[in-house]
Amino acid sequence: MTLNILFAARPDSWAEYQGPLTRALSDTGHTFDLRTDFAPEDVDYIVYAPNGPPRDFSPFTRLRAVLSLWAGVETVVGNSTLTVPLTRMVDFGLRQGMTEWVTGHVLRHHLGMDAHINGVPGLWHQNPPPLSRDRRVTILGLGQLGVACGNMLDALGFPVAGWSRSPKQVPGITTHHGPDGLETALARSDILVLLLPNTPSTENTLNTRTLSLLPRGAVVINPGRGTLIDDDALLAALDSGQVGHATLDVFRVEPLPDGHPYWTHPSVTVTPHIASETRPDSSSDVIAENIRRCESGEPLLHLVDRSKGY
Ligand code: NAP
Numbered sequence: 001m002t003l004n005i006l007f008a009a010r011p012d013s014w015a016e017y018q019g020p021l022t023r024a025l026s027d028t029g030h031t032f033d034l035r036t037d038f039a040p041e042d043v044d045y046i047v048y049a050p051n052g053p054p055r056d057f058s059p060f061t062r063l064r065a066v067l068s069l070w071a072g073v074e075t076v077v078g079n080s081t082l083t084v085p086l087t088r089m090v091d092f093g094l095r096q097g098m099t100e101w102v103t104g105h106v107l108r109h110h111l112g113m114d115a116h117i118n119g120v121p122g123l124w125h126q127n128p129p130p131l132s133r134d135r136r137v138t139i140l141g142l143g144q145l146g147v148a149c150g151n152m153l154d155a156l157g158f159p160v161a162g163w164s165r166s167p168k169q170v171p172g173i174t175t176h177h178g179p180d181g182l183e184t185a186l187a188r189s190d191i192l193v194l195l196l197p198n199t200p201s202t203e204n205t206l207n208t209r210t211l212s213l214l215p216r217g218a219v220v221i222n223p224g225r226g227t228l229i230d231d232d233a234l235l236a237a238l239d240s241g242q243v244g245h246a247t248l249d250v251f252r253v254e255p256l257p258d259g260h261p262y263w264t265h266p267s268v269t270v271t272p273h274i275a276s277e278t279r280p281d282s283s284s285d286v287i288a289e290n291i292r293r294c295e296s297g298e299p300l301l302h303l304v305d306r307s308k309g310y
Contacts, residue, residue, distance in 0.1 A: 003032040009049030020280040024288035057081040074198040093279030095148040101275040102149040132157035141195035186213040197310035198225035208233040217244035223275035226251035249275040
């Protein structure tokens with residue numbers, strides 16, 4: 001039987017994905033037809049980017065699974081018309097990209113690169129950075145990406161702590177969980193990295209109260225989701241010096257609207273949601289493996305837990 005696989009992501013990404021997906025699907029041994037359009041009732045699998053159509057899955061009467069190309073699935077996880085399994089993207093490319101981006105921005109702030117690179121002629125103000133062992137980094141979210149970033153920062157010598165919903169043991173990372181654990185984790189965060197998903201329970205994780213628990217002058221780095229931060233509270237904390245700098249890759253509204261105070265705040269760095277992109281080669285392997293598993297009745301990888309929302 002031919003498997004009909006609908007590629008439902010940005011039309012301009014089809015050219016990038018068609019080759020890698022075809023290669024990876026060919027390795028499954030199944031006969032398939034991979035296209036950007038089908039009659040809904042003929043579709044077996046949807047390779048999905050959650051910012052695009054379809055929004056109503058009910059016409060897809062023989063659908064077996066929806067396979068997201070994104071790690072964050074907040075825009076589709078609560079869709080009541082989606083009754084088949086939903087998987088999210090976990091792969092080498094996303095992990096490696098996020099590890100490189102987070103490590104780069106942690107090192108920028110740790111080393112004080114801005115001050116030292118943009119030197120003023122004649123000003124010879126020597127303020128060497130401490131060693132990494134004297135800079136505490138905390139990662140909120142100890143999932144696929146948080147642990148990968150934590151491992152790299154630990155290897156560089158930073159004392160790394162992390163926070164998650166459930167208890168965890170991760171070599172090289174001091175772990176905390178639950179509401180009390182958050183307070184302990186924040187209190188030792190010279191640099192704080194947010195890698196939580198967008199769910200009702202993570203909204204405004206950083207707010208006036210929790211920002212006040214950070215050591216004065218702490219740096220906040222957010223490649224997770226914009227909803228994790230109460231923006232007004234962060235701006236107030238930046239103005240007061242409670243937060244020394246914020247590097248933000250994600251926002252409640254994207255693109256970040258013209259005129260938003262983040263664009264011009266002297267202590268904010270804005271990057272345009274580029275921390276880690278899904279790469280066609282490595283993600284195609286994960287999609288094909290899940291289709292192979294589904295066809296052989298094996299458990300799917302990286303299933304989204306609808307009750308938790310991630
Ligand atoms: P993941 O593997 O699902 O990990 C999520 C982590 O957050 C888990 O450790 C989880 O705890 C923790 N968590 C969730 N809800 C919590 C709560 N209420 N309290 C405490 N901890 C909580 O996700 P991931 O693959 O690492 O990705 C994380 C996020 O990164 C994605 O959801 C996405 O929003 C973002 N992202 C951004 C980009 C970008 O380019 N900026 C790229 C990719 C992903 P448990 O371990 O206990 O479940």
